[in-house]
Amino acid sequence: MSKILVTGGCGYIGSHTLVDLIENGYEVISVDNNSRSSEAILNGVKDISGKEVKNYAVDLCDFDKTKAIFDENPDIKGIVHFAAYKTVPESVEHPLRYYRNNLYSLINLLDLTRDYKVPNFIFSSSCSVYGNVEDLPVTEETTLVRPQSPYGNTKKIGEEIIEDFSKVCDSKFIALRYFNPIGAHPSAQIGETPFLPPQNLMPIITETAIGKREKMYVFGTDYPTRDGSCVRDYIHVVDIAHAHTLALDHLQKNLHSDNYDVYNIGTGNGVSVLEILQSFEKATGKKLNYELKERRPGDAIAVFANKNKISEKIGWEPQYSLEDMMRTSWAWEEKRMELSKEV
Numbered sequence: 001m002s003k004i005l006v007t008g009g010c011g012y013i014g015s016h017t018l019v020d021l022i023e024n025g026y027e028v029i030s031v032d033n034n035s036r037s038s039e040a041i042l043n044g045v046k047d048i049s050g051k052e053v054k055n056y057a058v059d060l061c062d063f064d065k066t067k068a069i070f071d072e073n074p075d076i077k078g079i080v081h082f083a084a085y086k087t088v089p090e091s092v093e094h095p096l097r098y099y100r101n102n103l104y105s106l107i108n109l110l111d112l113t114r115d116y117k118v119p120n121f122i123f124s125s126s127c128s129v130y131g132n133v134e135d136l137p138v139t140e141e142t143t144l145v146r147p148q149s150p151y152g153n154t155k156k157i158g159e160e161i162i163e164d165f166s167k168v169c170d171s172k173f174i175a176l177r178y179f180n181p182i183g184a185h186p187s188a189q190i191g192e193t194p195f196l197p198p199q200n201l202m203p204i205i206t207e208t209a210i211g212k213r214e215k216m217y218v219f220g221t222d223y224p225t226r227d228g229s230c231v232r233d234y235i236h237v238v239d240i241a242h243a244h245t246l247a248l249d250h251l252q253k254n255l256h257s258d259n260y261d262v263y264n265i266g267t268g269n270g271v272s273v274l275e276i277l278q279s280f281e282k283a284t285g286k287k288l289n290y291e292l293k294e295r296r297p298g299d300a301i302a303v304f305a306n307k308n309k310i311s312e313k314i315g316w317e318p319q320y321s322l323e324d325m326m327r328t329s330w331a332w333e334e335k336r337m338e339l340s341k342e343v
């Protein structure tokens with residue numbers, strides 16, 4: 001059973017990926033300094049998978065402490081690297097915090113990947129590397145422009161660092177560019193647990209529906225889209241998690257010709273903000289109190305994926321519908337409300 005080190009294992013996509021890896025026969029360990037997460041999520045991982053996952057509460061920017069994890073686990077066969085700061089507005093206000101944290105941690109991990117001969121490395125990248133694109137759906141060959149935020153730029157630079165490093169390191173690397181991750185595990189045992197007040201759409205919708213927020217806003221309805229609101233490619237977090245497992249399987253079976261490759265992870269469907277609201281109300285029967293507001297600076301008008309490459313080369317297909325994404329997001333918000341009452 002191959003042992004996989006998942007960085008950011010206490011995070012939203014990290015915790016769902018722990019579950020998927022365990023269910024597909026991998027042994028997993030996590031490293032997460034819990035600066036923006038809590039180890040409590042691993043109780044949910046255990047409820048679902050039956051496995052207790054060990055977390056090393058270590059800052060990956062601390063090389064010596066990170067190295068000690070590899071000394072203790074010389075049999076690590078793969079790394080899935082999620083751990084990073086990811087709040088777009090915060091990255092605009094504190095760029096050096098983002099460049100330091102997201103890039104120092106990556107560089108330390110790459111050094112250790114080489115030193116401990118870890119054969120496979122999956123990097124959590126993002127559709128934010130595409131910025132505002134003209135021709136849609138976006139493919140991996142789309143020319144990258146300067147991302148709209150320092151956060152997106154740390155992902156673009158991260159990919160470039162890995163690509164250069166892969167030329168002098170025998171390990172194999174895959175970068176996965178997620179579109180908009182939403183939803184929660186169908187068990188409602190794990191889900192998105194914002195550490196800072198959320199800026200992204202889905203948690204704001206569910207917090208509004210459950211009454212944590214009196215109302216929410218739709219930022220811009222005068223865009224050149226079918227209903228005037230921005231279009232995104234929303235993808236269920238469990239589908240994203242499974243893409244990591246399939247990518248690792250692909251690398252483990254040595255089916256990867258290049259040392260570095262990059263794949264989009266999206267459904268290929270563009271959905272507008274107003275359509276998301278309507279879909280949520282239809283799927284849950286909850287009425288949303290929202291107000292139309294002016295545009296939010298930095299928002300791309302429309303971005304959604306061409307997913308052919310990962311489907312053809314790795315055999316991944318999204319399984320969850322938009323309705324599933326709405327229902328599981330809502331079930332998780334209700335569970336969180338229950339848990340908060342128990343405390």
Ligand code: WQD
Pocket residue numbers: 086088125126127128178179180181199200201202204216217218219220230231232273296299
């Ligand atoms: C989506 C749309 C908002 C909140 C995110 C992550 C980024 C990356 C891609 C991982 C926009 C509108 C939002 C609200 C609204 N993921 N909106 N009212 O900006 O596409 O980027 O996914 O790497 O890290 O941030 O997602 O959910 O913030 O916004 O109208 O209260 O919803 O204007 O059009 P975004 P988002």
